[in-house]
Amino acid sequence: MPEVRFHVSPDGQDDWPGTLEKPFATPKAAQDAVRAVTAGMTGDIVVSFTAGVYHLEEGLAFDDTLADSGANGFRVIYQAQGYATAGRQQVVLSAGREITGWSADAVGVWTAPIGDLEPRRLTVDGLPAARASKNELPGIVTKTATGYVTDNAEPQSWPDPSGLEFVYPGVYPWSEARLAVASISGDDSSTTITMAQPAFDNAKSLYDSKWYGDGGDGIWDGLAAPSVLENNVAFLTEPGTFAVDRTEQGKHVLHYRPRPGEEIGKTIVVAPVLETLVSGQGVHDLVLRGFTFADAGWSGPTRTGGYLHYHGNARYEQGEFQKIDLGLDVGYVHVPASPVELPANVRFASVSRVTVEDNHFTRLGAGGLSIEDSTDVEVRANVFDEISGSGIAVHASTRISVEDNLLHHIGTEYRGSSAVLVVESEETTVAHNEIHDVPHNGIVITGGKRAKGTQVIANLVERSMTKLMDGGGIYLSAPQGASFAGGAVVRGNVIRDVLTSYNFGLYADYGAAWITVTGNIVHRADTPIVLNVGPPMENVAFVGNFWDVRPDGYDDPPKTVTVAGNTVLPKETFEEAVQADPAGADILARAGRRDLKR
Known part of the structure; x- marks a missing residue:
């Protein structure tokens, strides 16, 4: 069969056939119709939504065992009517009442x-x-x-x-x-x-x-x-x-x-009302594009008597505490032995070949979007704002692309949240995103045994650290692989205005290792990088960056840390000076979202 199309409209009826003339009324009815035909797919299945607000009575759950995935090399696509045309319609999936x-x-x-x-x-x-x-x-x-x-x-x-x-x-x-x-x-x-x-x-x-x-x-x-x-x-x-x-x-x-x-x-x-707007379990070859996801909540602090935040999305709910000695010259802290991650109102687990494109995530009471234990997921050209927690969180996944998104005014309630968080993932790309007005870190990359091959490229991060301290525009911790060849690369990013005190534009912290930081611009941070952290960083290279302050310890870095070829420009005329440098001008021109013509 050729491409199959179903239609959904606030003026439809669920007992209609889902045609343009007789559309379904609810996403659930359209989903049931899709499930009936996926096994025999010979073309994509496209579900188009007419303009309006769809108040969900329950979260829209995609499950591979219930035939929600694409098949035979084709995709199931849910989209706003007129997507990618001048007549694109405004479609809101609301979890509120x-x-x-x-x-x-x-x-x-x-x-x-x-x-x-x-x-x-x-x-x-x-x-x-x-x-x-x-x-x-x-x-x-x-x-x-x-x-x-x-x-x-x-x-x-x-x-x-x-x-x-x-x-x-x-x-x-x-x-x-x-x-x-x-x-x-x-x-x-x-x-x-x-x-x-x-x-x-x-x-x-x-x-x-x-x-x-x-x-x-x-x-x-x-x-x-x-x-x-x-x-x-x-x-x-x-x-x-x-x-x-x-x-x-x-x-x-x-x-x-x-x-x-x-x-x-x-x-x-x-x-x-709802805490989960959209979820996906095990699905593949699925596309969501052109929607506004709005008005979901999260009652975790009410249920547990508080929100005991530690770092990033991690919080304590139960279990033991671990004392972490940061060194004789620093001190100690306690951390949760079994931290719990802040959930997201839109979340996918164990999925593959999923695309989340050109949507608006807004007015959400948890995180915006989470991806866990998944492969080959594209998160592209979305807008995230007015979100209580993080914007995008990636956990234990492989080949995830987070590109050309706009994230601002996230962490409005859980202020340790970052705009983009990547935890122990492989071959993840965070590129050409624009991030501004966030309460702590802009981008966080957390390493570990599984982490390798992360690329953080050509992002524009402005006005990070608006509320809390000890962070930066881009933050990395723990080992990011086993060699520079398989480690993390942080290249071509522009970081401006890291606001609260004790901050670092490019922050390699807590045992960071196998990281190359090259060709980035940092302007108006306390200091662009820190070289002495606890536990110490190893095998980290800061090469060919532009910044407006000479970092402490620049001439005597740790033995396995390389600091070379970086350019310090006057703070007062920094923008003009970096623009006048051919390499600096190229970094500025490439950072941030690209015009995707959608």
Whole structure:
């Protein structure tokens, strides 16, 4: 048979045949039709979606055992109607639901019943709303074995204290923790805040560290007091903020302070419901292109009493802790013995020959996209923004291509998240992506026994490290292979404006090995590279780069580290000077997304 086409429209019906004239109404009906014909494919199967918002009642799950894969050398393609033409239509796959039943109180705050929902994100007329927050606990605060005591009585007036979440930016310099409150009590002169267990005790164990070189006793107590308090109706002072009151079980109430011009009955408010928008297990020869994936949530911190972040996407939930000695001149930290990775709202596992192209991932409460234990996956020309966690995460996979994507304003809630994360993968290419306005690292490449052949090429990373410290535009750790021939290559990237203190444009850290860093540009970072880390790096070459500061230790690097042929240009005239250099001009011209004419 030739190419088969099915159509889906908000105006369709699932008992129709899925033709252009009589389309299906839901993605699930189209999927069932695809499954019925994949075995006999003699051409691609294309499922086209007419413009509209498709509110999913359950996640769209692709499973090879259920005939969701392409066959006989052909592909199953799900796409927006008119994809790659001037008539391409706007198609949203939404995991949220519209909130109705609003009323306004005397001070203009809207309220609506939401049953057992506990949204951590909210979308109002397509724009994200923030959880109501307050900076710092009032009064003089003392940490105790079970929480905090303050000499101020104000917290006792805050309703639904068990809905409160405390935020600790810089609990480690590269980490941000979130912990739930259990109860608040006190009298006229003192307030006792009891934190949820076992999360608080686990946090005290995880964030136990000492830094030998900082003077004083070297003790770092990132839990001394929270910097930000979130999710209480008492904090609803700013337009565009919300809080969830869970006082009555199963009868939660959403409170929202509207922005100017928003009106009940006209303004559309959407809360996330599903945690998985799209998933794929074992599928192959599948294409998703031209969609907006939006309004999914993640309730992990609510379920576990907090978000005990360590590094990147890794967090602690249960198990033992490991003490890591960083050297006599540095100190020690504790890490989870069995870290858990932040999930994604769109995820694929054990897939091959899958393409995710020219989609928009937005308003998502976990990570955007994750790929695990997979082969030959292309993630190309997508946009990722307004995402609570990471943008793209690749784990234990082979030949994954992450190219020409735009990622910005990710890590909005879990701020240790990076825009792109690659963990122990082979032959992965991260190239020509544009990344800006991210809270920590732009790109993270984590090595290990399996890692080899990673290429990080011609990416443009601007305004990284906007919230946390000790990171950089591009961060690499652990061995990346067994030789320079099979190791990681970081070439032709442009890194500008690494913002918070103690940062490095190109950061090879924590036993990094077999890495070639060549032909990159770093401008306005604390320092472009660091040469002495713990555990020390080995077999790393920094050759032919341009930067505006001479790194410490440049003339006396570690024995197996090569630093040669790099050019330092004046910081004040750096842009003009690097553009005037033929090699620098070539790097600038090639970095960032290419015009793909889609």
